[in-house]
Amino acid sequence: MPYRQTASTRKNAENKRDGLLRAARSLVASGGFAAATVAAVATRGQVSVGSVYSYFDSRDGLLAEVFRSAAGHEIDVVRAAVTGTDRPATDRLAALIRTFGGRALQGRRMAWALLFEPVNPAVEVERLTYRRFYTDLGEEIIRAGLADGDFVPQDARLAASAVMGAVSEALIGWLRPDSPEPAPGTLDEIERFCFRALGVPVHDREETP
Amino acid sequence: MPYRQTASTRKNAENKRDGLLRAARSLVASGGFAAATVAAVATRGQVSVGSVYSYFDSRDGLLAEVFRSAAGHEIDVVRAAVTGTDRPATDRLAALIRTFGGRALQGRRMAWALLFEPVNPAVEVERLTYRRFYTDLGEEIIRAGLADGDFVPQDARLAASAVMGAVSEALIGWLRPDSPEPAPGTLDEIERFCFRALGVPVHDREETP
Amino acid sequence: MPYRQTASTRKNAENKRDGLLRAARSLVASGGFAAATVAAVATRGQVSVGSVYSYFDSRDGLLAEVFRSAAGHEIDVVRAAVTGTDRPATDRLAALIRTFGGRALQGRRMAWALLFEPVNPAVEVERLTYRRFYTDLGEEIIRAGLADGDFVPQDARLAASAVMGAVSEALIGWLRPDSPEPAPGTLDEIERFCFRALGVPVHDREETP
Amino acid sequence: MPYRQTASTRKNAENKRDGLLRAARSLVASGGFAAATVAAVATRGQVSVGSVYSYFDSRDGLLAEVFRSAAGHEIDVVRAAVTGTDRPATDRLAALIRTFGGRALQGRRMAWALLFEPVNPAVEVERLTYRRFYTDLGEEIIRAGLADGDFVPQDARLAASAVMGAVSEALIGWLRPDSPEPAPGTLDEIERFCFRALGVPVHDREETP
DNA sequence: CATGAATGAGGGTTCATTCAT
DNA sequence: AATGAATGAACCCTCATTCAT
Known part of the structure; x- marks a missing residue:
């Protein structure tokens, strides 16, 4: 049974992505964009640094979003x-x-x-x-x-x-x-x-x- | 003599200090504080990087001034x-x-x-x-x-x-x-x-x- | 039944494996081994990254093959x-x-x-x-x-x-x-x-x- | 007495630069260019990573040299x-x-x-x-x-x-x-x-x- | 078994700050 | 007192590998 892009997986991915966006957003809300380093976003989003790059092309892209x-x-x-x-x-x-x-x-x-x-x-x-x-x-x-x-x-x-x-x-x-x-x-x-x-x-x- | 020397020395020191401030100021005027790196200030002030720290405690202090x-x-x-x-x-x-x-x-x-x-x-x-x-x-x-x-x-x-x-x-x-x-x-x-x-x-x- | 199933399973497994080898090979043919990242091989082989590791011990092993x-x-x-x-x-x-x-x-x-x-x-x-x-x-x-x-x-x-x-x-x-x-x-x-x-x-x- | 770019300082700088080039060269000679990471060059040249960038614009530039x-x-x-x-x-x-x-x-x-x-x-x-x-x-x-x-x-x-x-x-x-x-x-x-x-x-x- | 999200070591680069000369 | 070479922490980014589902 091959892997399928089910509703739940997509939902999950979007959740993670949203979670990172929320994490970044909350960092920006409290310390400005400067506080939203990739490491900080990852930590607050409870993921690894690498994961951030699964969801965003670059820090610049993430911040733009x-x-x-x-x-x-x-x-x-x-x-x-x-x-x-x-x-x-x-x-x-x-x-x-x-x-x-x-x-x-x-x-x-x-x-x-x-x-x-x-x-x-x-x-x-x-x-x-x-x-x-x-x-x-x-x-x-x-x-x-x-x-x-x-x-x-x-x-x-x-x-x-x-x-x-x-x-x-x-x-x-x-x-x-x-x-x-x-x-x-x-x-x-x-x-x-x-x-x-x-x-x-x-x-x-x-x-x- | 010692007095004169001290005076000229201080004068000189103040000149250098002012020169650095002017240098930094001109950098800020054209590129904002972000452009006023210590190296850039030193270069434009025609002194060494180290000298900047003879006159200022830190970059932060310099910029504040x-x-x-x-x-x-x-x-x-x-x-x-x-x-x-x-x-x-x-x-x-x-x-x-x-x-x-x-x-x-x-x-x-x-x-x-x-x-x-x-x-x-x-x-x-x-x-x-x-x-x-x-x-x-x-x-x-x-x-x-x-x-x-x-x-x-x-x-x-x-x-x-x-x-x-x-x-x-x-x-x-x-x-x-x-x-x-x-x-x-x-x-x-x-x-x-x-x-x-x-x-x-x-x-x-x-x-x- | 179990025998047939095993046979078909194995056949399928070999197909997948071959598919991956072909995928990797075509990547190498166009961009050298450097282009054959695990992700690229998986994508081109239409399987998941993880599957690559079901068939090969490591990227090194895959490339060797x-x-x-x-x-x-x-x-x-x-x-x-x-x-x-x-x-x-x-x-x-x-x-x-x-x-x-x-x-x-x-x-x-x-x-x-x-x-x-x-x-x-x-x-x-x-x-x-x-x-x-x-x-x-x-x-x-x-x-x-x-x-x-x-x-x-x-x-x-x-x-x-x-x-x-x-x-x-x-x-x-x-x-x-x-x-x-x-x-x-x-x-x-x-x-x-x-x-x-x-x-x-x-x-x-x-x-x- | 202001700092002057004396013969000895320049000589020294060139020595350091040459030292790094030699370090890199020896790494290349034993392990190819791939072995000449910036960190490895710095270590072998007995300097810090940052120093490498005092003498070379980038790793690519260093390797080219x-x-x-x-x-x-x-x-x-x-x-x-x-x-x-x-x-x-x-x-x-x-x-x-x-x-x-x-x-x-x-x-x-x-x-x-x-x-x-x-x-x-x-x-x-x-x-x-x-x-x-x-x-x-x-x-x-x-x-x-x-x-x-x-x-x-x-x-x-x-x-x-x-x-x-x-x-x-x-x-x-x-x-x-x-x-x-x-x-x-x-x-x-x-x-x-x-x-x-x-x-x-x-x-x-x-x-x- | 298959999946692919998650991981994190490793690499290049910058720059404020220090310190031997 | 002046110098600037040296330092290294901090940043961004990649990719082989793992593992919960």
Whole structure:
């Protein structure tokens, strides 16, 4: 009875592969891509170094996939949150800011790794796509808002870029192993900042720190 | 004689040290901290590898000092530009944005290295100070502006952070070896973005893209 | 029933084994022994890596057997071509040269692998036998020719060795992935070279390059 | 007093480099290029692994240099032995055969490595040059001899190739760790073989084995 | 028996750091 | 005090071999 690629073996292989991806991902989440050495991934994935190479062509490839996977997930969540071109642009932009920012807040190291940590050319290519997604999305929403008169006239693309920068800087720019959690309400405040920047009248906050 | 000799010796030593710092700095400016290997620094500083260790405890220490030096220079320039608590806050904030942004534009790699490139814990400590300077300065100005009614009520510290993020993201967030120069006028547009965010009425731009 | 089953099982086992040998052989023929990794052999033989070890003790053993098999085939062909102790020695030697050379020309990589490529001690032992076959055969023929006065007096064994060397060097000594086919007529020319070396009067070639 | 590249330091560096080359060469001489791992070279050269990379770009480069050096020496010796276009071609060819063959006899493993052992593309390029030297030289001599009527008409290049093959096969074709030295007189016999092949009347040997 | 995932020794390479001169 | 050769730990990657299923 010859060996057959049964559902269970394939499932298992994918599990292992996923296990390694998870292992790598968790290492990236806690120490950035730099912490995801092949040996570390293997150890955490409870396999040998050689096994890593059964599932991935190279460390660079593995990291690129980790990036794609993590970034893809982020993108999915954000896309879902801002979906619906019939919604008011302000609504959608708020969703973009809060979703992007909220996710960065939980998983700040990962957010930092995805946005900033230098890794290798393959990952840089992925990063380009990842960053472009946010900027394109932001630009599209802002453009829609501009058309509806929600925002004051401005360069939509640059505004999108600036919005992402404001959010990410405020949330993960100060990332340190022991840096404290941003205060609750930070997200609200950033949202207001961005809306003002776009020219949307923002009602006063209740309490002034 | 012994005194003179000591003096000249010390002078010489400081020259060498400075030379190494300059060498390292120029390497960082063109290739980031990663390019500043000990060997590269020694070569460019026209001393031996071993000599580097006469002047610096370790590569980490050297890089930390390079960071301090480069960052200190940036800080000096920016501080000079925004100095004068009697000036209107809007004036000073504009100076902060334009100086910080303008300097980042020339020397984007260095700006990126100072703001984002991961190096080592010692440098991360320095970076904290560096980033804090901008945020503190921005906060102070914004606070002053708030007191004067120049800006709408908001969290001054967070606004400062967001401003820096908006500027740096728009200017160097997309930095890549071959990434194109930002369009002229980008700085103006970012300034307007930030002023709107702070609640300052901004006159329309002449041309709407 | 048990007998039949055993027979069929054994038949099957031998088929598998042969399949693996053929797979390995074809890999050697195109890329030398170095190309015959266990994984490559298994893939080409359409079995699992582990199965290879059901039929062979080790890669070294498998390669040794491949060598034996390929070399044995060469030997059979050459032996058939030179058979008949009643034939004139010149005839038989010509057959040896042309058969050995002709086969080397088609299948130069394999010929090179058999004659020259370093593999492992087990294969070196086989190679000894292989090379000895040619030398023994050549020696025997030359000795017969000497007895008949066909060749001028000389050390038969060394002459046999030299003949093989002349032929193989001229045909596959320059083997490289992109080396061109030897010109037609090369075999004729080598044959004349060898016959002259043995002291046989050789009629002039028609065309002198 | 700054460090200066004195004669002694350079001498020392060259000594070390040479020491490594000698270490590698001796490894090649006893075990072929395969035995010259970086670690083995370092150990035998009594330096650390890292030091090897102070003197050589890569293992491939080191081996290529070992090849060049060893082959170059061979070439020098042979060239010196056959020099003088005014000498009779028979003389020069005898010198070629005896020098090439004599050197192969002492240092058979090295001769084999230079002529046959696969290493890496860089070395293959060198090997091409090395082999071409012998063939070109042989061809030139034979061509001269043909012009003088010393040899019977034939393809000079192929004859040169065949001569080298005959010599190398007879001397190192049987190379094994424990293979016995060829009998004394072997060189004489090969020379006679080659001369006969070229069509030169050869006087009988005194004793027929 | 067959399978192929898993193993890990072994190989090449880099670079911060040390230390004899 | 200056030098830079030397060091070796750490990294990535390959592939023959094993063994649980």
